[in-house]
Amino acid sequence: MSRLLFSIALVIATLSAQKVDPFGGYGDVYWGYGNAAVSALAKYVKPNLNFVWSTGSHTAQPVIISSIGPDKYTSQLQGMKKNSDMAAVIRQAIDDGVDVIMVIGDGMGFSHLSLPIYYAKATGQKDATAVEEWLSTGKMALSYTNPVDELVTCSAASGTAIANGVKTRNTMLGVDSNGFELESVLEYAQKRGLATGLVTDKHVTDATPAAYYAAAASRSEESDIASQLVKNGAIDVILGGGALMFVPESTKVSAHKAFASLKTGKDKKSKRSDKRDLILEMKQKGYEFVCNDSMLSHVKGGKVFGLFSGGNISAAIDRDDEATGEPTLEAMAKKSLSVLKAKGKGFFVMLESGRIDAEAHKNDAGALLKAMLETDRMLKACLEFRKGREKKTLMIMTADHETGGFGISYSYDSQPDSLNLPSGQTWKSPGNGVPYKNLIIVDKQTRSFEAIVNTSKTAEELIVNLGKYTPFSITQEEAVSIMDYKESEKK
Numbered sequence: 001m002s003r004l005l006f007s008i009a010l011v012i013a014t015l016s017a018q019k020v021d022p023f024g025g026y027g028d029v030y031w032g033y034g035n036a037a038v039s040a041l042a043k044y045v046k047p048n049l050n051f052v053w054s055t056g057s058h059t060a061q062p063v064i065i066s067s068i069g070p071d072k073y074t075s076q077l078q079g080m081k082k083n084s085d086m087a088a089v090i091r092q093a094i095d096d097g098v099d100v101i102m103v104i105g106d107g108m109g110f111s112h113l114s115l116p117i118y119y120a121k122a123t124g125q126k127d128a129t130a131v132e133e134w135l136s137t138g139k140m141a142l143s144y145t146n147p148v149d150e151l152v153t154c155s156a157a158s159g160t161a162i163a164n165g166v167k168t169r170n171t172m173l174g175v176d177s178n179g180f181e182l183e184s185v186l187e188y189a190q191k192r193g194l195a196t197g198l199v200t201d202k203h204v205t206d207a208t209p210a211a212y213y214a215a216a217a218s219r220s221e222e223s224d225i226a227s228q229l230v231k232n233g234a235i236d237v238i239l240g241g242g243a244l245m246f247v248p249e250s251t252k253v254s255a256h257k258a259f260a261s262l263k264t265g266k267d268k269k270s271k272r273s274d275k276r277d278l279i280l281e282m283k284q285k286g287y288e289f290v291c292n293d294s295m296l297s298h299v300k301g302g303k304v305f306g307l308f309s310g311g312n313i314s315a316a317i318d319r320d321d322e323a324t325g326e327p328t329l330e331a332m333a334k335k336s337l338s339v340l341k342a343k344g345k346g347f348f349v350m351l352e353s354g355r356i357d358a359e360a361h362k363n364d365a366g367a368l369l370k371a372m373l374e375t376d377r378m379l380k381a382c383l384e385f386r387k388g389r390e391k392k393t394l395m396i397m398t399a400d401h402e403t404g405g406f407g408i409s410y411s412y413d414s415q416p417d418s419l420n421l422p423s424g425q426t427w428k429s430p431g432n433g434v435p436y437k438n439l440i441i442v443d444k445q446t447r448s449f450e451a452i453v454n455t456s457k458t459a460e461e462l463i464v465n466l467g468k469y470t471p472f473s474i475t476q477e478e479a480v481s482i483m484d485y486k487e488s489e490k491k
């Protein structure tokens with residue numbers, strides 16, 4: 001047995017020996033992906049709130065396509081569709097001089113989308129959430145996300161299908177299933193003289209944005225993908241994370257003077273495989289370079305390249321905007337839309353909420369809630385932008401796949417008041433419907449499970465931190481087992 005398989009088997013064996021109620025309505029967690037220590041913490045605390053995960057990885061669940069705009073385009077995005085069906089519609093809009101805003105929630109399934117809606121109900125919010133407004137204003141379709149010859153997609157294969165209109169194999173980027181290079185809708189827009197933009201809270205070289213400008217047999221060739229972004233050199237707005245892909249090999253991000261006022265991930269070491277200084281090369285191609293939220297707010301126009309973290313932009317739940325200097329998705333969306341609009345030649349932009357996938361991989365419902373609330377604010381910014389430009393704007397929201405098999409399931413620990421009926425009978429809840437207050441409880445979590453596990457050095461410290469940043473508690477025995485997972489992952 002390989003070491004990896006052995007450690008997975010060990011984790012499963014150890015976990016089944018823990019005090020988790022096997023009949024608590026909590027599905028099987030697939031431990032092959034993500035962080036076992038973080039997933040174990042999720043497993044110990046979440047069954048009480050009835051947030052359930054069937055896996056820690058991607059699923060084959062179809063996802064939603066919601067489109068708002070002229071009927072000519074949106075009428076083609078109804079019923080049962082494939083993720084590769086959107087690109088042709090986008091090309092038509094580009095031909096017609098209609099601006100296109102593509103929103104991709106990475107890993108955003110139905111249940112993830114329902115979180116802001118339920119949260120608004122739980123907190124008595126009067127206005128409709130942006131998610132509701134999108135879904136009720138636009139046309140809707142379901143999208144099959146599967147790659148070629150398989151059922152479950154990665155972000156590269158689905159991103160390629162969404163961006164280029166052709167399904168491909170897992171890990172492949174911007175090429176068809178035989179490896180031939182494709183032309184993305186962004187490149188199509190560039191050829192026709194339109195302005196273009198890519199915005200993400202992950203690396204700008206990560207699969208979803210890269211599907212629009214790169215061609216690679218594997219998404220893991222990220223160093224080369226960064227070089228391809230520079231080679232394109234004409235995407236007007238590029239905002240996100242991943243500075244470590246742009247500084248010369250074996251240097252730290254902080255060693256580059258362009259990152260003097262970067263606040264997050266400065267210590268990350270270059271992941272490049274050559275000595276090229278891609279920040280300098282981008283400047284030579286006419287880009288204004290920015291690396292924190294205040295610099296971004298001062299951008300007036302031109303070509304903008306923003307990297308706001310050494311790695312991925314921090315989780316919404318862990319981000320203190322003052323301290324981390326990272327812009328919100330909403331701020332990046334607003335800035336990109338205003339810069340692209342001002343160019344006055346029509347535009348295509350892709351806005352990715354990539355942290356949804358990251359939080360769902362870790363089975364962290366509290367972090368996922370915050371990621372979805374942030375996504376809702378970005379969706380609201382798009383709705384506001386569209387006002388007065390209804391005939392000239394096509395907006396599409398979709399996901400590349402679902403992550404986590406996330407849901408909210410029957411509960412048996414809380415009951416609403418009973419009710420006397422006109423018939424004289426009494427209605428009493430069986431107590432399984434899950435109270436709204438559970439969303440308020442999970443909202444009290446202010447740090448991701450990953451941040452809590454990473455910053456806790458001992459089981460005792462983990463219990464203290466959990467009490468400090470969450471409304472949850474775990475037993476000493478559970479804390480010890482989480483620290484064991486953490487230790488075993490270091491090996």
Ligand SMILES: [Zn+2]
Pocket residue numbers: 058107155357358361403
């Ligand atoms: Zn993923």
